[in-house]
Amino acid sequence: MDTPRNTTSLSEVLYHLTVMMLTLGQGIHSMPVPTDLPMCMASEPAQYRLTFTGKWTQAAFPKQYPVYRPPAQWSNLIGVTHSSDYHMWQRNDFASNGVREFAEKGEAWILMKEVEAAGERIQSVYGLFSAPAVVGGTGQMNTEFEAFARHSYLSFIVRLVPSPDWFVGVDSLDLCDGDQWKEHVSLELFPYDAGTDSGFTFSSPNFETIPQEEITQITSSFPSHPANSFYYPRLKQLPPIAKVTLTKIKKTNQIPSLPLEPTQSNQLLTGNEIEDTFTNTPLDCEVSVWSPWGLCKGKCGDTGVQHRTRYILMHPANNGAACPLLEEERKCSSDNCL
Structure with missing residues (x-):
């Protein structure tokens, strides 16, 4: 350390x-x-x-x-x-x-x-x-x-x-x-x-x-x-x-x-000791990979819905690209229905 x-x-x-x-x-x-x-x-x-x-x-x-x-x-x-x-x-x-x-x-x-x-x-x-x-x-x-x-x-x-x-x-x-x-x-x-x-x-x-x-x-x-x-x-x-x-x-x-x-x-810098202007570097949002799709939720015989998620690894800064959606869903057919 x-x-x-x-x-x-x-x-x-x-x-x-x-x-x-x-x-x-x-x-x-x-x-x-x-x-x-x-x-x-x-x-x-x-x-x-x-x-x-x-x-x-x-x-x-x-x-x-x-x-x-x-x-x-x-x-x-x-x-x-x-x-x-x-x-x-x-x-x-x-x-x-x-x-x-x-x-x-x-x-x-x-x-x-x-x-x-x-x-x-x-x-x-x-x-x-x-x-x-x-x-x-x-x-x-x-x-x-x-x-x-x-x-x-x-x-x-x-x-x-x-x-x-x-x-x-x-x-x-x-x-x-x-x-x-x-x-x-x-x-x-x-x-x-x-x-x-x-x-x-x-x-x-x-x-x-x-x-x-x-x-x-x-x-x-x-x-x-x-x-x-x-x-x-x-x-x-x-x-x-x-x-x-x-x-x-x-x-x-x-x-x-x-x-x-x-x-x-x-x-420490004070006043005009340095004439250089400091740079603002854009930092884009970074997210994790998607999780596996979750269980299909819905009634038997009907179309269900399942979800997956991801999380933020790095928040954006200095007008960097914003974070994308962190949750996604899709339609599915219910499994193992009786």
């Missing part, structure tokens, strides 16, 4: 992240440079502000939207700047043990160790950073990080809470263009399945996927199963469930100050 606070305290995580950033950064000058990809030629490092915006609303995702135990929310963000020969996670590849633990439970320690090991082994990682959790389906988290020419790629992961093993994130986004750093990047985010848990719904119990499957993007028609919480066959594609904005800022010598725990005041 998912719980909103089943991870080690963020203050401890941030302490270890800071130590690891300093440790990993010591080896950047000796990193082997790949020759098969265009290199970043920027002469100076760049500092970026990352803003993650949750767009997981009941209007946009009405099917089985989690409202309690726990309600819809986002885990803390784990990000890394790196070179082109490193991947925190990749679509159509198998999740590492660290990504598995984070996607299923929100536990970051194994993932952090994997990043640290990559930095020590092939010196492909420069910095590891984090941002605090968002306490609702909508809200924002912010952090700042530094990128160098030899480590110009950004990857991060954020878990959907509750979910079996679902997450959003970015894999190897290059922040450099030739000899210039990109000033502004904005990306819409869609859910991914880590391939380690076989649950179909947000609140599914833990059911390990054996054998493990590859990381896949969840769409309105995949997995193609009516029980899937993201199954909206009328839609060509899901609305974005989150958004990330990256803005290049002037470099300072100060380490960014992050709130140690998510709070209502710094996470």
Whole structure:
């Protein structure tokens, strides 16, 4: 079962992240440079502000939207700047043990160790950073990080809470263009399945996927199963469930100050903080299969009537198709009359 606070305290995580950033950064000058990809030629490092915006609303995702135990929310963000020969996670590849633990439970320690090991082994990682959790389906988290020419790629992961093993994130986004750093990047985010848990719904119990499957993007028609919480066959594609904005800022010598725990005041959206309008996704009514026909009721020698019923599995929302009739009758001939 998912719980909103089943991870080690963020203050401890941030302490270890800071130590690891300093440790990993010591080896950047000796990193082997790949020759098969265009290199970043920027002469100076760049500092970026990352803003993650949750767009997981009941209007946009009405099917089985989690409202309690726990309600819809986002885990803390784990990000890394790196070179082109490193991947925190990749679509159509198998999740590492660290990504598995984070996607299923929100536990970051194994993932952090994997990043640290990559930095020590092939010196492909420069910095590891984090941002605090968002306490609702909508809200924002912010952090700042530094990128160098030899480590110009950004990857991060954020878990959907509750979910079996679902997450959003970015894999190897290059922040450099030739000899210039990109000033502004904005990306819409869609859910991914880590391939380690076989649950179909947000609140599914833990059911390990054996054998493990590859990381896949969840769409309105995949997995193609009516029980899937993201199954909206009328839609060509899901609305974005989150958004990330990256803005290049002037470099300072100060380490960014992050709130140690998510709070209502710094996470919930107020006023015009977000210009995006939220989507209203139509949810059609879903009903069960018909029951068997009941007994034929009527007098012997006369035409009788029998009934069958079905029940509502999912009530419609946002102008979705209304429910059909739940009871049906037909004429019949009485059996076993004396």
